[in-house]
Structures are given as structure tokens and as C-alpha cells.
Amino acid sequence: MGAYELSLLTLIGINVLLALSLNLITGFCGQISLGHAAFYGVGAYTAAMLTKAGIGFAPALVAGAAGAALLGLIVGIASLRVRADFLAITTMGVGFLFLGVVRQQEWLGGELGISQISESGLGETGFLLLVLGLAAGVFAISLYIKRSWMGFAFDSIADDEDTARTVGIDVARYKLVAFALGTAIAGVAGGLYAHYARIIVPDAFGFTVSISILAMVVVGGIGSTVGVLIAAVLLTLMPELFRFINDYKLLLYGGLLLLTMRFSPAGLAGLARLGWTAGRKAERRPA
Amino acid sequence: MLYLDLTLQGLIQGSMYALIAVGLTLVYGLLRILHVAHAGLFTLGAYIAVTVTNAAGSLLLAALVAVPLVGLAGMAIYRLLYEPILHRPPFVALIASIGLFICMEEGFRLVFGPYGNSFDLSPVEGSVQLGALSLQTVEAATIVAAFGLLGALAVFAGRTRIGVAWRATVTDPEMAQSFGIDTVKVRYLNFFIGSALAAVAGVLVALLNNFVEPTMGSVPSYKMLAIIVLGGLGNVKGTLVASLALGVMESFGTIYAGHIMDRDAIAFLFLVAVLMVRPQGLFGKA
């Protein structure tokens, strides 16, 4: 495998982690977040600062996850107080706040960010395997959660949280778990990204990044683990494979968000389900 | 003197926010949609102003073209995008709106180029003297336009038949319908007026900066959301107060808190802080 393929696969793995992490919060638990890149950023900055200070890659990655989950819990607690519309705006606000604060911090490199971040020490192939292993792990965990009673309870909260309470679901605790879990994974993705790119700037964690992650979730089908995985791979590959798309990457993401919501709000997963049902109907029809 | 100057600058910025945010809060009041693409219409207004002025040499003509055209564009967005998905959960329209906004920005970039445009000749110059304070003519015009138009809007909503129907629909659509009000027409009117006001703001910003660029709507689009939440979604008076308050707060904040966070983060810090204390916004809900 050439260096380009290695690098591309690593990027895909990181994006899959990000998309699946947002899917836990927005897809499974129904809590819309427009500021997911902030948690990604907290993970990246935390891990980068730590390895620069001479701490090992693994503990730095864990610390990045913990830092992101801490902020995630704070936002989660905030989310308990506001209704759905406000939550979208609040999470977006957290994203802007993160960016606005980081940009002004000299010790975080300000606008220029952090450069010369050390290598993971695993080698390029080793690093790729780590990223893909983590992505596969989160994919498996997502599938498991969906099958477990936690996924069942999440479904009810995403549907109608007032009614979920009347059947004994402690909505607040479940939401906090979703936020902590999803943001911790985003934090891991951030730590990985920092040691993949080896330079991070505030804009890598801005609103457009939050929207790109959201696009992967939305296009794949909100809540569908397989759909989100496929969309994350496709949306990362498309601009890379077709260079001309790269210039129009944002247009592509924006257009996909628009068209998906307008014509197939259940995303690729919804289209697949439609196709499946239509196919079965066609089979049943007598020849 | 510094305080007075900062306050005045804040009021200018705040009037601009008010012109844009009113349309947004009206859309929310009527349809419960967070209409992010509204800021794309603001940018569209600015671009039309610059393009027409440079081509025809008349700023007045440009404004007369830009304002109704953008109003119509707003109606088209309602008809083609929102109306078919009104029955879906609210996040569907929100995400669609974000998608549309990104497409609009990219569209401006492709059509007008990424580096921005200016007026060939600055169409408005000179300044106004207010006691010891000196204001650019455009700055004065901004304040006058904002207060004038929003005042006219208040009179229209309060005194005319259509205006009363409009307010009734925002307050209680079902009740309004049972009184024979055509609520669909009201929605079109709502989008037209809101979008036209955003276009006015676009024209004014183009004049203030003598510069338009594809991403000029980004910051306003998200900041407007903060403002309408603070103002109490759907609450026009609250939105005006929140706009002006934020404008002033930002102009002071940039001086006194600029080393901690940048100007655009102040709005969100304020937003998050307020929501924690008062989850329903500063002025309650519609």
C-alpha cells in the first residue's frame, strides 16, 4: 500500500469514528448537536498538548477522550434544561465558543494552532491499524447498543421523552450517557487526528466540520449504524477520488443535506428500506 | 467619549442585527422553523446591490431591484423547501435550511468569485455631525432605516387588516383559520416581508463596508439564532431589544474581553449563560 492510500484510509477511519460518535447522540438518543467538532477539537488539543509535554501517546489519547467527555457532560447537563430547538442552537453556540476561545489563547498557539506534534510511535501502518481497529470497535459497540435495552430506551427518548418518563425511563441519565459516550469517542478521534496530521489549527474544528459530520449521519440515515458507516466512507472518499469535487466539497455536503432532508429524511438507510419493501412486494406479485 | 462612541457603534451593529433577526423570528413564530438560510438572502441582497449599482450606476435602482427580488426568493424557499416538509420533526427543516445556506454561499462563490466585490465608485459618502459625535452617512442611514422600517412594520401589523390577520396567525394559526384568514397567504407575506428586510440589511452592509463576499452571511446566520432565542422565539419586541443589547455588548466586549475570546464568541457565551438561567430565553416565548 502506498503512502497516499495509507493516509486516505486513516482519514476514513477517523471520520467513521466521528460520524458514529455523533450518531450515538443524535441518531440513537435523538439529541441534535450542531457543535460536534468542538469535542473533536478538545480531544485533539488535549492529546497534542500532552504528547508535546512528553506524555505517551496512549495516555494522551485517553486524556483527550476524558476531556471531550467532560465538556460533553457539561453540554449534556445544559441540554436537559432546554427544548429541542434550543438544543440545536446551544450546541452550535458551544462550537463557536470553543473556536472563539481557542483562537485567542497564546498557549494553544492561537490562530496558528499547534505544529510539530510528535508521531504516535506506531509507524504509519501500525497507526492505520489502530484507527481502523477503533472504528471497527465503535461500529460493533454501536450495533450492540442498538440491540441492547439501552438502545431500546434511547429509541423511546428519541421518539417522545415525556412518554418515556411515564414508562419509568430516567431520561436525564440516559441522555447524559449518550452525550458522554459520543463525545468521548469524538475526543479519541481528535487525538488520533492530531497525531495523524501532526499539526492542528482551530479551523479544523469549526462549524463546517460539525456540519460535515452531521452530513455523514444525515445522509447515512439518522440512527442507522450501517448507513452512517457507508455515508462516512463515501463522503470522505468522494472529494478525494474525484479531485474536481474537492473544490465543491462544501457544495456537495450542503446539497446532500438539503436533498436528503427534502426528499428522504431517513437517508440512505431509508432508501434501502424502501427498495427492500418494494422488492418484496414485486416478488409477491403473481407472475 | 469612548463609552458614547462604543455605544453608538454597538447600536449601528445592533440595528443591522435587528433588520435580519426580525424575519427569522417571524418565520419561527409562524412555522417553528429555524430558518438559517435567511442569512443567505441577506448576502443575496448585498450582491444584487453591488452588481446592479456597478452595471446601471444607480444605487436607488439597485435597492429597488434587490429588496423585492429577495422577498420573492424568500417566498420561493418557503414554497419549494419548507412547505413539503412541514409535517416532519423540526430538525428536518433545520438541517435542510443549513444545507440550503451552504449551497447559497457556495453558489455566490462560484458566480461572483471567492474574493469578494466592491462598488466601482463609492455611492454614498460624507458624514453627519451629531454634537460632538461624527457618523458616516451610511451609519446614520442604517440606524434610521432600521428604526423606520421596523416602526412601519409595527404600524402595518397593528393597524391594517392584513397586519392583524398576520399577527392572529402567528399567535394561533387554527383560531385564525377558523376566522376565515387564509393562513397560507399569510405565510407567503411573512416570508416576503422578512426576506425583504434582510435584503435591506444586505444593501446597508454592502454600503457600510463597501465590500461583499460569499461568506458575509455566515456569522450573522448563526448569531441571529442566538438573538432570536434570547429575544424569545417569535417575539418581535424581544428580538429588537436583544439585537441592540448584543450589538452594544459586543462593541464593549471586543475592547474589554477581546483577549479571552473573539467578538463572535461573545454572543454565544451570552446565549449559553442566559439559557442556563432562563431556559425559555430572556423574554419568554411566543
Added chain:
Amino acid sequence: MSAPLLDVRDIEVRFDGLKAVDGASFSQARGTLTGLIGPNGAGKTTLLRTVTGTVRPVAGAVSLDGRDISALPVHRRARLGLGMSNQIVRPFRSMTVLDNVALAAGLDRTRNPLAALLAVGRTEQQARARDLLDLVGIADAADAEPENLPLGYLKRLEVARALALAPKLLLLDEPLAGLNHVEAGRLADTIATINQTGTTILLIEHNLSEVMRICGRLLVLDQGRLIADGAPREVMADPAVRAAYMGAEADAAA
């Protein structure tokens, strides 16, 4: 007789300054089936919701099984044995009818996120859910999406879901509304059976003939106040009740 299962003391609820419930007090003994009736807008649903916790009273206290639950959130009260069916149906629309009930039947599985995470498999709860659907007469719709069902089915789904919590006290808000005559009679019989097998029930219902048939006691609420309490025939003979009730009925008919 031992301490009452439910005790409601001096409940007062205000909406925008209006008193929706104005100092209501009553208690209900274990094993009874009590009807709560009154004209539209009397505050019946609001009163019931102060028991489940979805409405917070400005004053008053609610005790279940001798324990003051006034300060507890909705989900804790559900776990202590309160099941409620809504007047306006609220099924979980992303789930099948069966899973709507199975989720409630899995109360011990969902008690906290960790327990829920470690638990997989719903067969047991789905089997119980199927029995309950059968009990309320909608087992044929077990695998349907709530979206596609008529109101009569969804009403009974509400009852089945509340029952799945195995509540000590079952609160039913107009379960018979929207059902035809035969269905209503059958569901009323089912409610009586559920009561006879040991569940205490408090029932809001406008279908007076069914209420008179199955309830052992009636409470009458009018303009937020309890105006009568007793055996159904005595209560219905009370002139004050007739005035409140018939007056409102006449208004509604006009």
C-alpha cells in the same frame, strides 16, 4: 381497612393564574375501582397528572402506599407503581405496537443505563406484552406500526402499556373514548377484570353508563373542586352533581 393506597391532599394547580385544580383531596383504598367524572374542563386530567408527576401542583401532597411522592420525578413514580394511560394517545411511533408494551414490561431492564446496556434480548418481555395486547383485544396488531392504526387500537395500546408496568395503581384517562359501543363494553369488562385480579384503578371516563356499571365509587370534579364522593347511584342522585353535570352537558349539546 389498612392505610389507603393513594392519598391526595389539598392539591392546587394554576395555569396562567387560573385555578385548574382548587384544593382537591381524596384517598383510594387498595383493590378498588374508582371513577373520576365531571364536565369538560373540570380539571380531571390535570388532577390525575399531579398524581403521575407530569403536572406539578403549586400546593398539596400525593402519597402512594404511605410514602410521600410529591417531590419525585415522573419516572421514579412510574417505578414505584403508577401506570397511566393518556387521553390523547402517545405511542412511541418508531416502535411496533408489541415493542411499545415490551419496553414498559422491561422496567427492571431499563432501571439504569448500565443495567440496560448489559441486557440483550426481549423475548420474555415481548411474550408478556403479547398477553397484555391479547387482554385488551388488540393482539392482531402486535407487529403493526402505531402510525397505521385507528384510534380505538391506540387507546387500548395506552392501557396495555400502562399495565405492562405492573402498577399498584392504574390511572386511566378516558380509555373508552373513540371506541364503538361493543368495543367500549368489552374494554370496560377488561378493566373490571384487571381490577378483580388485584390492580387498583382510578378511571376518568365520560361514558357514564359504563362507569356506573363497573365502578364501586365515584368522585365528581367541577371547576377544580371535588363536589361529590360516594356510591355511583347516590352520587348521580346528588342535585349538585346533576346541576354541574347536566348544565355542562346542555352547554355541550347546544
